[in-house]
Amino acid sequence: xxxxxxxxxxxxxxxxxAALWASSGDLPVxxxxxxGAGMMPMIAIALVMVFGAVLVFRGxxxxxxxxxxxxxxxxxxxxxxxxxxxxxxxxxxGFLITMSLLLFGLVGLVERRRVLPAALFSLGVALATxxxxxxxxxAPLPPAPVWS
Amino acid sequence: xxxxxxxxxxxFSVALRxxxxxxxxxxxxxxxxxxxxxxxxxxxxxxxxxxxxxxxDATKAIVMLAGIYYGSQYGGSTTSILxxxxxxxxxxxxxxxxxxxxxxxxxxxALCIAAVGSFVxxxxxxxxxxxxxxPLGTFALGFGPPEFTALLVLGLVFLAYxxxxxxxxxxxxxxxxxxxxxxxxxxxxxxxxxxxxxxxLGDGLGIVPVAVGLFGLGEILSTPSRSVTTKxxxxxxxxxxxxxxxxxxxxxxxxxxxxxxxxxxxxxxxAHIISSFLSYALERRLSKTPEExxxxxxxxxxxxxxxxxxxxxxxxxxxxxxxxxxGPVTAVLMAALxxxxxxxxxxxxxxxxxxxxxxxxxxxxxxVMLLALNLPLVGLFVSVLRxxxxxxxxxxxxxxxxxxxxxNHSIVDVWIMLAMGVFGWVxxxxxxxxxxLVLGLVxxxxxxxxxxxxxxMSNGHWGIFVQRPIAAxxxxxxxxxxxxxxxxMLRRRNDWRARLAAEEAGDAA
Numbered sequence: 001x002x003x004x005x006x007x008x009x010x011x012x013x014x015x016x017x018a019a020l021w022a023s024s025g026d027l028p029v030x031x032x033x034x035x036g037a038g039m040m041p042m043i044a045i046a047l048v049m050v051f052g053a054v055l056v057f058r059g060x061x062x063x064x065x066x067x068x069x070x071x072x073x074x075x076x077x078x079x080x081x082x083x084x085x086x087x088x089x090x091x092x093x094g095f096l097i098t099m100s101l102l103l104f105g106l107v108g109l110v111e112r113r114r115v116l117p118a119a120l121f122s123l124g125v126a127l128a129t130x131x132x133x134x135x136x137x138x139a140p141l142p143p144a145p146v147w148s
Numbered sequence: 149x150x151x152x153x154x155x156x157x158x159x160f161s162v163a164l165r166x167x168x169x170x171x172x173x174x175x176x177x178x179x180x181x182x183x184x185x186x187x188x189x190x191x192x193x194x195x196x197x198x199x200x201x202x203x204x205d206a207t208k209a210i211v212m213l214a215g216i217y218y219g220s221q222y223g224g225s226t227t228s229i230l231x232x233x234x235x236x237x238x239x240x241x242x243x244x245x246x247x248x249x250x251x252x253x254x255x256x257x258a259l260c261i262a263a264v265g266s267f268v269x270x271x272x273x274x275x276x277x278x279x280x281x282x283p284l285g286t287f288a289l290g291f292g293p294p295e296f297t298a299l300l301v302l303g304l305v306f307l308a309y310x311x312x313x314x315x316x317x318x319x320x321x322x323x324x325x326x327x328x329x330x331x332x333x334x335x336x337x338x339x340x341x342x343x344x345x346x347x348x349l350g351d352g353l354g355i356v357p358v359a360v361g362l363f364g365l366g367e368i369l370s371t372p373s374r375s376v377t378t379k380x381x382x383x384x385x386x387x388x389x390x391x392x393x394x395x396x397x398x399x400x401x402x403x404x405x406x407x408x409x410x411x412x413x414x415x416x417x418x419a420h421i422i423s424s425f426l427s428y429a430l431e432r433r434l435s436k437t438p439e440e441x442x443x444x445x446x447x448x449x450x451x452x453x454x455x456x457x458x459x460x461x462x463x464x465x466x467x468x469x470x471x472x473x474x475g476p477v478t479a480v481l482m483a484a485l486x487x488x489x490x491x492x493x494x495x496x497x498x499x500x501x502x503x504x505x506x507x508x509x510x511x512x513x514x515x516v517m518l519l520a521l522n523l524p525l526v527g528l529f530v531s532v533l534r535x536x537x538x539x540x541x542x543x544x545x546x547x548x549x550x551x552x553x554x555x556n557h558s559i560v561d562v563w564i565m566l567a568m569g570v571f572g573w574v575x576x577x578x579x580x581x582x583x584x585l586v587l588g589l590v591x592x593x594x595x596x597x598x599x600x601x602x603x604x605m606s607n608g609h610w611g612i613f614v615q616r617p618i619a620a621x622x623x624x625x626x627x628x629x630x631x632x633x634x635x636x637m638l639r640r641r642n643d644w645r646a647r648l649a650a651e652e653a654g655d656a657a
Contacts, residue, residue: 009580102542
């Protein structure tokens, strides 16, 4: 069976819309003369689902969901994991440590550059950014726990 | 006219202050770099640097951010001409003949024509902005909630109609944007909507985490480092001047591109991208030697480059005069003004003349700065492209996190940015354009408020939108555009938008 790209996208939109509709039951829709907090969201969900359905309907003749189209997923996943770890650590370890680790993780581990240049680049850039944002632009960056 | 001239003088007195000049220069410089670097467009650049402007007053902030926007249009041409890499989507058409000129040894001349064309078009756009925006703002003072509702709906429909992708896809993205814009406390009743017990979501989804996620991180996820080449050609300063024949061939396309770009810029949609495609098509059609296009035609560089610059200036007209963002970039700029407590719209000219006229005047100055920056320093800018992408994109990821966190000092915003980055990557895989989503997000609160106020005013009768003349005209235009799109869809005819999309796909490949 050929899996069509737009059919998959349309079905995902329909499922998301249905889930959102189900979770919006407690929002008061009100009346046309006095619309409630739920009226506009319901209209928007309905629009999303209608367009999702049109996508499914028209997608049966559309392009197939090709596996080679996702060949960069491996790289994307590594960047996503590195960013997620950095986000988790950002307020816990502070700017300098977290960003040095993030840069080293992406340059040294994801891109497999040589360790020493990657480490120097990571530390140098994190420090320069900290000086630029923290000192020159006075933007309060999260401090490392040892300094707080 | 005299009043406009006096106001413009006030604007120059603001724009020529050393501190404002400095921020205009910084914006132009960063914008040129942002336009040149693949994987980071003007939207991501503006979003990432938005928090840096929080410590500034509104004038400096908007001057710097707008400088990034129109500076990126200049910068985008450099990589297109020298390397056949469009640093920015609007520069795709410049790649074709610009790179062909480089291969013939006329890369310097192509850069000069692109810069001069951008300067002429940018200046023309600002003159038109000076003349058009204030009266339009005065006219819009008479708008009530029904007119604003109709105007916002028209904006969305126009966006879908002008989109190079399908109407359904664009409207779907805009509707998802509307949904995201409704997260948080309902301002009229105080109800929490889809906050899932996360207090930070009470204020809704910020435009910065969404825009940086979709366009900054999302773009990086979609660009594997192995696919980015950095073979750099740098022209000598002596090679920059075009010859007499090239100047002659560029003059008329620059003029036509300026007018076409400005008109399209006013219309909602990705105006600067569409205008460059249309200008290229127009120049090829008008040319006596259409066979030269694709082989280094001067008009193929001059027209699109002028058009995209005039369009980026034209996009400021509805933003400043009506408070209506016509695209994601103007939406973020609007958010920047709102963060500084200045609502763009009809009252902007009368209540904050220093901001409005200072901003307009800074664009005259910015265009001169960009011309001075882009020609003599092209070699220096090009050397930035020698930084390997595997070192460059980690920097962008870091700035995405720092930029988003600094807006509210909220780590929840950074998680939202990450989620939106993944969403943006998936959207690209399914061939969706995320730009209408950002537009939907920005206009959602305004649209909801004006729609509900209209219904309250009319005691629940939808007829209010056709009983008031201005709203009725706007709704009629909406209906006309939808009918045109439906007819085109039913006939399955390859209309001009589909041809543009096909052309874009062909060039990108």
